[in-house]
Amino acid sequence: MALSEVPPAKVEALCLRLAKYKLENKELLTYLLFEADDEKSYIASVKSQLDEGFSKLNTTSLFLAKKTIRKVLRNANKYIKYSGQKQTEVEILLYFCHQMNQLPIAWDKSTAMENLFQRQLIKIEKALSTLHEDLQYDYRIEIEEIR
Numbered sequence: 243m244a245l246s247e248v249p250p251a252k253v254e255a256l257c258l259r260l261a262k263y264k265l266e267n268k269e270l271l272t273y274l275l276f277e278a279d280d281e282k283s284y285i286a287s288v289k290s291q292l293d294e295g296f297s298k299l300n301t302t303s304l305f306l307a308k309k310t311i312r313k314v315l316r317n318a319n320k321y322i323k324y325s326g327q328k329q330t331e332v333e334i335l336l337y338f339c340h341q342m343n344q345l346p347i348a349w350d351k352s353t354a355m356e357n358l359f360q361r362q363l364i365k366i367e368k369a370l371s372t373l374h375e376d377l378q379y380d381y382r383i384e385i386e387e388i389r
Contacts, residue, residue: 285330304347328369339388
């Protein structure tokens with residue numbers, strides 16, 4: 243049964259059934275229905291969620307901070323996946339790296355955290371190469387400030 247041959251009412255029922263089972267399906271459906279038209283507000287909401295995650299950071303131990311940072315990055319990557327736009331990916335990852343630089347802990351003393359940070363910069367560069375040259379220039383200035 244091809245999806246194009248299914249009547250709209252049945253497609254709606256299939257989508258609702260799919261949304262029942264997994265949180266990621268619900269979140270993706272929410273993005274597609276309500277947030278995909280306004281990417282700027284979507285990015286702003288993701289940034290506020292990243293801020294919330296970073297605010298819960300336990301700074302007493304690098305081990306506990308590392309766990310929280312990885313959790314925040316997992317959430318950021320999930321929201322990037324929902325959007326599928328390279329510009330959104332660049333903006334969210336740049337914000338993540340900027341927030342990491344603002345942390346009150348010495349995460350750069352940890353090899354694992356330094357590698358995590360460098361991988362994000364590599365991902366930004368890779369996504370950046372697909373964007374328009376003017377945007378690339380603007381984002382490269384931000385990357386240099388972060389480094």
